[in-house]
Amino acid sequence: GLGGGGSGSMTIVPGTAPGFPPFETKQGGEIVGFDIDLLSAVVSNTDYELESWKDFEFSSLTPALKNDKIDVIAAAMTINEKRDESIDFTNPYYSADQAVLVRKGASSPPSEFAGLAGRTVGVQEGTTGASVVEKQLVKPGKIAQSKFNTYGNYVLAVEDLVNRNLDAVVLDTPVARTFVDRRAVTIAATYETGEKYGFGVRTDADDLTKALNDGLKQVRNGSKYEEIRDEWFAG
Ligand code: GLN
Known part of the structure:
Protein backbone atom coordinates (compact mmCIF):
# COMPACT_ATOMS: atom_id res chain seq x y z
CA GLY A 1 0.00 0.00 0.00
CA LEU A 2 0.72 3.70 -0.05
CA GLY A 3 2.72 3.35 -3.19
CA GLY A 4 1.79 3.33 -6.81
CA GLY A 5 4.45 1.07 -8.15
CA GLY A 6 5.07 3.79 -10.67
CA SER A 7 1.56 3.53 -12.04
CA GLY A 8 0.75 7.08 -11.08
CA SER A 9 -2.10 6.29 -8.69
CA MET A 10 -1.50 5.61 -5.04
CA THR A 11 -3.10 2.48 -3.76
CA ILE A 12 -4.18 1.78 -0.20
CA VAL A 13 -5.04 -1.51 1.47
CA PRO A 14 -8.20 -1.38 3.60
CA GLY A 15 -8.66 -3.61 6.62
CA THR A 16 -11.79 -4.55 8.55
CA ALA A 17 -13.20 -7.08 11.02
CA PRO A 18 -16.30 -8.80 9.60
CA GLY A 19 -18.87 -9.95 12.18
CA PHE A 20 -20.19 -6.49 13.02
CA PRO A 21 -23.38 -6.10 10.98
CA PRO A 22 -24.37 -3.95 9.21
CA PHE A 23 -20.98 -2.20 9.22
CA GLU A 24 -19.05 -5.22 7.99
CA THR A 25 -20.11 -8.81 7.44
CA LYS A 26 -19.28 -11.66 5.11
CA GLN A 27 -21.88 -12.55 2.51
CA GLY A 28 -21.01 -15.59 0.44
CA GLY A 29 -17.34 -15.15 1.21
CA GLU A 30 -17.39 -11.47 0.28
CA ILE A 31 -16.89 -8.63 2.76
CA VAL A 32 -19.80 -6.19 2.53
CA GLY A 33 -21.39 -3.47 4.66
CA PHE A 34 -21.84 0.18 5.44
CA ASP A 35 -18.12 0.76 6.15
CA ILE A 36 -17.14 -0.99 2.92
CA ASP A 37 -19.44 1.18 0.80
CA LEU A 38 -18.65 4.36 2.72
CA LEU A 39 -14.88 4.01 2.45
CA SER A 40 -15.20 3.18 -1.27
CA ALA A 41 -17.27 6.32 -1.81
CA VAL A 42 -14.84 8.42 0.23
CA VAL A 43 -11.77 7.12 -1.60
CA SER A 44 -13.42 7.64 -4.99
CA ASN A 45 -13.24 11.37 -4.19
CA THR A 46 -9.46 11.21 -3.66
CA ASP A 47 -6.35 10.46 -5.74
CA TYR A 48 -6.03 7.11 -3.98
CA GLU A 49 -7.34 3.73 -5.07
CA LEU A 50 -8.50 0.88 -2.86
CA GLU A 51 -6.89 -2.53 -3.14
CA SER A 52 -8.71 -5.67 -1.92
CA TRP A 53 -9.99 -5.78 1.62
CA LYS A 54 -8.09 -7.72 4.25
CA ASP A 55 -9.91 -9.11 7.25
CA PHE A 56 -8.71 -9.51 10.80
CA GLU A 57 -10.19 -9.92 14.24
CA PHE A 58 -11.02 -6.48 15.60
CA SER A 59 -8.24 -6.54 18.20
CA SER A 60 -5.65 -7.26 15.47
CA LEU A 61 -6.53 -4.29 13.27
CA THR A 62 -4.38 -1.67 15.03
CA PRO A 63 -1.27 -3.92 15.01
CA ALA A 64 -1.94 -4.72 11.32
CA LEU A 65 -2.09 -0.99 10.55
CA LYS A 66 1.08 -0.25 12.47
CA ASN A 67 2.90 -3.14 10.78
CA ASP A 68 1.92 -1.84 7.30
CA LYS A 69 -0.23 -4.87 6.51
CA ILE A 70 -3.08 -2.44 5.87
CA ASP A 71 -3.21 1.33 5.31
CA VAL A 72 -6.64 2.17 6.66
CA ILE A 73 -9.00 0.65 9.23
CA ALA A 74 -12.72 0.77 8.41
CA ALA A 75 -14.29 -1.17 11.26
CA ALA A 76 -16.80 0.98 13.15
CA MET A 77 -13.83 1.90 15.31
CA THR A 78 -14.57 4.40 18.05
CA ILE A 79 -12.26 7.39 18.22
CA ASN A 80 -10.88 7.56 21.74
CA GLU A 81 -7.87 8.96 23.56
CA LYS A 82 -6.20 5.63 24.17
CA ARG A 83 -6.29 4.63 20.51
CA ASP A 84 -5.34 8.15 19.47
CA GLU A 85 -2.00 7.62 21.22
CA SER A 86 -0.97 4.99 18.69
CA ILE A 87 -2.92 5.76 15.51
CA ASP A 88 -4.69 8.70 13.87
CA PHE A 89 -8.34 8.95 12.97
CA THR A 90 -10.27 10.73 10.25
CA ASN A 91 -13.19 12.95 11.20
CA PRO A 92 -16.17 11.03 12.64
CA TYR A 93 -18.68 9.36 10.32
CA TYR A 94 -21.15 7.61 12.68
CA SER A 95 -22.31 7.82 16.32
CA GLU A 195 -18.99 7.22 20.74
CA LYS A 196 -18.00 8.37 17.29
CA TYR A 197 -16.52 6.14 14.61
CA GLY A 198 -13.57 7.19 12.45
CA PHE A 199 -11.34 5.52 9.89
CA GLY A 200 -7.95 4.64 11.40
CA VAL A 201 -4.70 5.65 9.70
CA ARG A 202 -1.01 5.56 10.63
CA THR A 203 0.32 8.60 12.44
CA ASP A 204 2.80 9.25 9.62
CA ALA A 205 0.15 9.23 6.88
CA ASP A 206 -1.02 12.83 7.11
CA ASP A 207 -1.61 13.16 3.36
CA LEU A 208 -3.91 10.15 3.40
CA THR A 209 -5.77 11.40 6.49
CA LYS A 210 -6.32 14.76 4.86
CA ALA A 211 -7.49 13.18 1.58
CA LEU A 212 -9.92 10.91 3.44
CA ASN A 213 -11.31 13.85 5.42
CA ASP A 214 -11.84 15.82 2.19
CA GLY A 215 -13.45 12.79 0.56
CA LEU A 216 -15.69 12.21 3.57
CA LYS A 217 -16.80 15.83 3.52
CA GLN A 218 -17.87 15.50 -0.10
CA VAL A 219 -19.74 12.27 0.62
CA ARG A 220 -21.55 13.92 3.53
CA ASN A 221 -22.34 17.12 1.63
CA GLY A 222 -23.91 15.24 -1.24
CA SER A 223 -26.59 12.56 -1.10
CA LYS A 224 -24.16 9.63 -1.09
CA TYR A 225 -23.91 9.30 2.70
CA GLU A 226 -27.69 9.04 3.11
CA GLU A 227 -27.88 6.61 0.20
CA ILE A 228 -25.38 4.26 1.81
CA ARG A 229 -26.96 4.64 5.25
CA ASP A 230 -30.45 3.92 3.91
CA GLU A 231 -29.17 0.84 2.15
CA TRP A 232 -27.64 -0.71 5.27
CA PHE A 233 -29.98 0.60 7.97
CA ALA A 234 -33.31 0.31 6.17
CA GLY A 235 -36.15 -1.00 8.33
N1 GLN B 1 -17.10 0.76 18.21
C1 GLN B 1 -16.57 -0.29 19.02
C2 GLN B 1 -15.10 -0.07 19.26
O1 GLN B 1 -14.51 0.71 18.61
C3 GLN B 1 -16.77 -1.67 18.39
C4 GLN B 1 -16.12 -1.82 17.05
C5 GLN B 1 -16.18 -3.21 16.47
O2 GLN B 1 -16.45 -4.17 17.19
N2 GLN B 1 -15.95 -3.35 15.21
O3 GLN B 1 -14.52 -0.67 20.10
Whole structure:
Protein backbone atom coordinates (compact mmCIF):
# COMPACT_ATOMS: atom_id res chain seq x y z
CA GLY A 1 0.00 0.00 0.00
CA LEU A 2 0.72 3.70 -0.05
CA GLY A 3 2.72 3.35 -3.19
CA GLY A 4 1.79 3.33 -6.81
CA GLY A 5 4.45 1.07 -8.15
CA GLY A 6 5.07 3.79 -10.67
CA SER A 7 1.56 3.53 -12.04
CA GLY A 8 0.75 7.08 -11.08
CA SER A 9 -2.10 6.29 -8.69
CA MET A 10 -1.50 5.61 -5.04
CA THR A 11 -3.10 2.48 -3.76
CA ILE A 12 -4.18 1.78 -0.20
CA VAL A 13 -5.04 -1.51 1.47
CA PRO A 14 -8.20 -1.38 3.60
CA GLY A 15 -8.66 -3.61 6.62
CA THR A 16 -11.79 -4.55 8.55
CA ALA A 17 -13.20 -7.08 11.02
CA PRO A 18 -16.30 -8.80 9.60
CA GLY A 19 -18.87 -9.95 12.18
CA PHE A 20 -20.19 -6.49 13.02
CA PRO A 21 -23.38 -6.10 10.98
CA PRO A 22 -24.37 -3.95 9.21
CA PHE A 23 -20.98 -2.20 9.22
CA GLU A 24 -19.05 -5.22 7.99
CA THR A 25 -20.11 -8.81 7.44
CA LYS A 26 -19.28 -11.66 5.11
CA GLN A 27 -21.88 -12.55 2.51
CA GLY A 28 -21.01 -15.59 0.44
CA GLY A 29 -17.34 -15.15 1.21
CA GLU A 30 -17.39 -11.47 0.28
CA ILE A 31 -16.89 -8.63 2.76
CA VAL A 32 -19.80 -6.19 2.53
CA GLY A 33 -21.39 -3.47 4.66
CA PHE A 34 -21.84 0.18 5.44
CA ASP A 35 -18.12 0.76 6.15
CA ILE A 36 -17.14 -0.99 2.92
CA ASP A 37 -19.44 1.18 0.80
CA LEU A 38 -18.65 4.36 2.72
CA LEU A 39 -14.88 4.01 2.45
CA SER A 40 -15.20 3.18 -1.27
CA ALA A 41 -17.27 6.32 -1.81
CA VAL A 42 -14.84 8.42 0.23
CA VAL A 43 -11.77 7.12 -1.60
CA SER A 44 -13.42 7.64 -4.99
CA ASN A 45 -13.24 11.37 -4.19
CA THR A 46 -9.46 11.21 -3.66
CA ASP A 47 -6.35 10.46 -5.74
CA TYR A 48 -6.03 7.11 -3.98
CA GLU A 49 -7.34 3.73 -5.07
CA LEU A 50 -8.50 0.88 -2.86
CA GLU A 51 -6.89 -2.53 -3.14
CA SER A 52 -8.71 -5.67 -1.92
CA TRP A 53 -9.99 -5.78 1.62
CA LYS A 54 -8.09 -7.72 4.25
CA ASP A 55 -9.91 -9.11 7.25
CA PHE A 56 -8.71 -9.51 10.80
CA GLU A 57 -10.19 -9.92 14.24
CA PHE A 58 -11.02 -6.48 15.60
CA SER A 59 -8.24 -6.54 18.20
CA SER A 60 -5.65 -7.26 15.47
CA LEU A 61 -6.53 -4.29 13.27
CA THR A 62 -4.38 -1.67 15.03
CA PRO A 63 -1.27 -3.92 15.01
CA ALA A 64 -1.94 -4.72 11.32
CA LEU A 65 -2.09 -0.99 10.55
CA LYS A 66 1.08 -0.25 12.47
CA ASN A 67 2.90 -3.14 10.78
CA ASP A 68 1.92 -1.84 7.30
CA LYS A 69 -0.23 -4.87 6.51
CA ILE A 70 -3.08 -2.44 5.87
CA ASP A 71 -3.21 1.33 5.31
CA VAL A 72 -6.64 2.17 6.66
CA ILE A 73 -9.00 0.65 9.23
CA ALA A 74 -12.72 0.77 8.41
CA ALA A 75 -14.29 -1.17 11.26
CA ALA A 76 -16.80 0.98 13.15
CA MET A 77 -13.83 1.90 15.31
CA THR A 78 -14.57 4.40 18.05
CA ILE A 79 -12.26 7.39 18.22
CA ASN A 80 -10.88 7.56 21.74
CA GLU A 81 -7.87 8.96 23.56
CA LYS A 82 -6.20 5.63 24.17
CA ARG A 83 -6.29 4.63 20.51
CA ASP A 84 -5.34 8.15 19.47
CA GLU A 85 -2.00 7.62 21.22
CA SER A 86 -0.97 4.99 18.69
CA ILE A 87 -2.92 5.76 15.51
CA ASP A 88 -4.69 8.70 13.87
CA PHE A 89 -8.34 8.95 12.97
CA THR A 90 -10.27 10.73 10.25
CA ASN A 91 -13.19 12.95 11.20
CA PRO A 92 -16.17 11.03 12.64
CA TYR A 93 -18.68 9.36 10.32
CA TYR A 94 -21.15 7.61 12.68
CA SER A 95 -22.31 7.82 16.32
CA ALA A 96 -23.20 5.07 18.78
CA ASP A 97 -23.82 4.19 22.43
CA GLN A 98 -23.64 0.80 24.17
CA ALA A 99 -26.58 -1.62 24.40
CA VAL A 100 -27.33 -4.55 26.69
CA LEU A 101 -28.57 -7.39 24.51
CA VAL A 102 -30.52 -10.29 26.11
CA ARG A 103 -32.55 -13.25 24.84
CA LYS A 104 -36.08 -12.43 23.78
CA GLY A 105 -38.41 -13.45 26.60
CA ALA A 106 -35.58 -13.72 29.17
CA SER A 107 -36.92 -13.65 32.74
CA SER A 108 -35.99 -10.54 34.77
CA PRO A 109 -33.61 -8.92 32.27
CA PRO A 110 -31.53 -6.00 33.60
CA SER A 111 -33.47 -2.74 33.27
CA GLU A 112 -30.27 -0.70 33.26
CA PHE A 113 -26.56 -1.20 32.64
CA ALA A 114 -25.80 -1.51 36.38
CA GLY A 115 -28.30 -4.37 36.52
CA LEU A 116 -25.68 -6.54 34.82
CA ALA A 117 -24.09 -7.06 38.25
CA GLY A 118 -23.83 -10.77 39.04
CA ARG A 119 -24.67 -11.85 35.50
CA THR A 120 -22.64 -13.63 32.84
CA VAL A 121 -21.70 -11.12 30.16
CA GLY A 122 -20.09 -11.48 26.73
CA VAL A 123 -18.19 -8.89 24.68
CA GLN A 124 -15.88 -8.75 21.69
CA GLU A 125 -12.21 -8.48 22.58
CA GLY A 126 -10.62 -5.06 22.38
CA THR A 127 -13.84 -3.07 21.99
CA THR A 128 -15.26 -0.10 23.84
CA GLY A 129 -18.05 -2.46 24.97
CA ALA A 130 -15.44 -4.70 26.59
CA SER A 131 -13.76 -1.79 28.33
CA VAL A 132 -16.97 -0.27 29.69
CA VAL A 133 -18.00 -3.61 31.23
CA GLU A 134 -14.51 -4.11 32.58
CA LYS A 135 -14.25 -0.64 34.12
CA GLN A 136 -17.78 -0.32 35.48
CA LEU A 137 -18.50 -3.89 36.54
CA VAL A 138 -15.53 -6.28 36.57
CA LYS A 139 -12.90 -4.07 38.24
CA PRO A 140 -15.28 -2.99 41.03
CA GLY A 141 -16.09 -6.68 41.62
CA LYS A 142 -19.72 -6.52 40.47
CA ILE A 143 -19.11 -9.21 37.86
CA ALA A 144 -16.63 -12.01 38.60
CA GLN A 145 -13.79 -12.30 36.08
CA SER A 146 -15.01 -15.86 35.36
CA LYS A 147 -18.40 -14.46 34.28
CA PHE A 148 -16.85 -11.98 31.88
CA ASN A 149 -16.38 -13.68 28.52
CA THR A 150 -14.55 -12.18 25.57
CA TYR A 151 -14.97 -13.39 21.98
CA GLY A 152 -13.07 -12.83 18.75
CA ASN A 153 -16.22 -11.32 17.27
CA TYR A 154 -19.75 -10.41 18.28
CA VAL A 155 -21.40 -13.03 16.06
CA LEU A 156 -19.88 -15.70 18.33
CA ALA A 157 -20.92 -13.80 21.47
CA VAL A 158 -24.54 -13.49 20.27
CA GLU A 159 -24.51 -17.19 19.38
CA ASP A 160 -23.53 -17.98 22.98
CA LEU A 161 -26.27 -15.67 24.23
CA VAL A 162 -28.90 -17.44 22.12
CA ASN A 163 -27.53 -20.78 23.36
CA ARG A 164 -28.04 -19.66 26.98
CA ASN A 165 -24.34 -19.60 27.87
CA LEU A 166 -24.56 -15.85 28.54
CA ASP A 167 -27.11 -13.61 30.23
CA ALA A 168 -26.20 -10.57 28.13
CA VAL A 169 -23.93 -9.17 25.43
CA VAL A 170 -22.77 -5.54 25.56
CA LEU A 171 -22.14 -3.92 22.18
CA ASP A 172 -22.65 -0.81 20.04
CA THR A 173 -26.31 0.23 19.68
CA PRO A 174 -26.57 0.11 15.84
CA VAL A 175 -25.14 -3.41 15.76
CA ALA A 176 -27.36 -4.53 18.65
CA ARG A 177 -30.38 -3.36 16.63
CA THR A 178 -29.22 -5.38 13.65
CA PHE A 179 -28.95 -8.53 15.80
CA VAL A 180 -32.47 -7.85 17.12
CA ASP A 181 -33.71 -7.97 13.51
CA ARG A 182 -31.90 -11.24 12.84
CA ARG A 183 -31.91 -13.30 16.04
CA ALA A 184 -34.21 -14.05 19.02
CA VAL A 185 -32.67 -11.24 21.07
CA THR A 186 -33.77 -7.85 22.35
CA ILE A 187 -32.24 -4.70 23.84
CA ALA A 188 -32.88 -4.58 27.61
CA ALA A 189 -31.03 -1.33 28.36
CA THR A 190 -28.65 1.18 26.85
CA TYR A 191 -25.64 2.96 28.28
CA GLU A 192 -24.79 6.36 26.88
CA THR A 193 -21.19 6.63 25.72
CA GLY A 194 -21.55 9.09 22.83
CA GLU A 195 -18.99 7.22 20.74
CA LYS A 196 -18.00 8.37 17.29
CA TYR A 197 -16.52 6.14 14.61
CA GLY A 198 -13.57 7.19 12.45
CA PHE A 199 -11.34 5.52 9.89
CA GLY A 200 -7.95 4.64 11.40
CA VAL A 201 -4.70 5.65 9.70
CA ARG A 202 -1.01 5.56 10.63
CA THR A 203 0.32 8.60 12.44
CA ASP A 204 2.80 9.25 9.62
CA ALA A 205 0.15 9.23 6.88
CA ASP A 206 -1.02 12.83 7.11
CA ASP A 207 -1.61 13.16 3.36
CA LEU A 208 -3.91 10.15 3.40
CA THR A 209 -5.77 11.40 6.49
CA LYS A 210 -6.32 14.76 4.86
CA ALA A 211 -7.49 13.18 1.58
CA LEU A 212 -9.92 10.91 3.44
CA ASN A 213 -11.31 13.85 5.42
CA ASP A 214 -11.84 15.82 2.19
CA GLY A 215 -13.45 12.79 0.56
CA LEU A 216 -15.69 12.21 3.57
CA LYS A 217 -16.80 15.83 3.52
CA GLN A 218 -17.87 15.50 -0.10
CA VAL A 219 -19.74 12.27 0.62
CA ARG A 220 -21.55 13.92 3.53
CA ASN A 221 -22.34 17.12 1.63
CA GLY A 222 -23.91 15.24 -1.24
CA SER A 223 -26.59 12.56 -1.10
CA LYS A 224 -24.16 9.63 -1.09
CA TYR A 225 -23.91 9.30 2.70
CA GLU A 226 -27.69 9.04 3.11
CA GLU A 227 -27.88 6.61 0.20
CA ILE A 228 -25.38 4.26 1.81
CA ARG A 229 -26.96 4.64 5.25
CA ASP A 230 -30.45 3.92 3.91
CA GLU A 231 -29.17 0.84 2.15
CA TRP A 232 -27.64 -0.71 5.27
CA PHE A 233 -29.98 0.60 7.97
CA ALA A 234 -33.31 0.31 6.17
CA GLY A 235 -36.15 -1.00 8.33
N1 GLN B 1 -17.10 0.76 18.21
C1 GLN B 1 -16.57 -0.29 19.02
C2 GLN B 1 -15.10 -0.07 19.26
O1 GLN B 1 -14.51 0.71 18.61
C3 GLN B 1 -16.77 -1.67 18.39
C4 GLN B 1 -16.12 -1.82 17.05
C5 GLN B 1 -16.18 -3.21 16.47
O2 GLN B 1 -16.45 -4.17 17.19
N2 GLN B 1 -15.95 -3.35 15.21
O3 GLN B 1 -14.52 -0.67 20.10
